[in-house]
Amino acid sequence: MNKRENAETLALQALGWLLGQEELLPQFLGATGAAxxxxxxxxxxxxxxxxxxxxxxxxxxxxxxxxxxxGLRYEVPMQARLLLPGGAGPHWT
Structure with a gap:
């Protein structure tokens, strides 16, 4: 499995976690526009x-x-985000 696939797997885990958070789910759906x-x-x-x-x-x-x-280090989601489309962000230098 490559780093991008690992990042996608982590994001799927995050999605599953969000789906289990009743107070966050409506906010997530509203923010993404997803049904x-x-x-x-x-x-x-x-x-x-x-x-x-x-x-x-x-x-x-x-x-x-x-x-x-x-059971992850707190920096792992940001590291995964950098590997997915749009995650690199602008470089100002």
């Missing part, structure tokens, strides 16, 4: 998986909750 019925199809798209991690990374408490639940 619950669209998630199985969208989960196969690397761009959407990047959006999952983007949402997770908006709040330290979400990162900590996800990482604690998965």
């Amino acid at each position: 619950p019925g669209d998630l199985p199809t969208l989960a196969a798209e690397a761009e959407f998986l990047g959006a999952v991690l983007d949402f997770l990374l908006t709040d330290d408490s979400m990162v900590m909750g996800f990482c604690d639940a998965q």
Whole structure:
């Protein structure tokens, strides 16, 4: 498995975690514009998986909750995000 596949797997784990968070799920769906019925199809798209991690990374408490639940270091979601489409961000130098 390559690094990109690992990042996609992590994003799928994050999606699963978000689906289990009743208070966060409506916020996530609103932020992504996704409907619950669209998630199985969208989960196969690397761009959407990047959006999952983007949402997770908006709040330290979400990162900590996800990482604690998965037994991961807190920097892992950001590292994974960099490997998915749109994750590199602009370079200002």
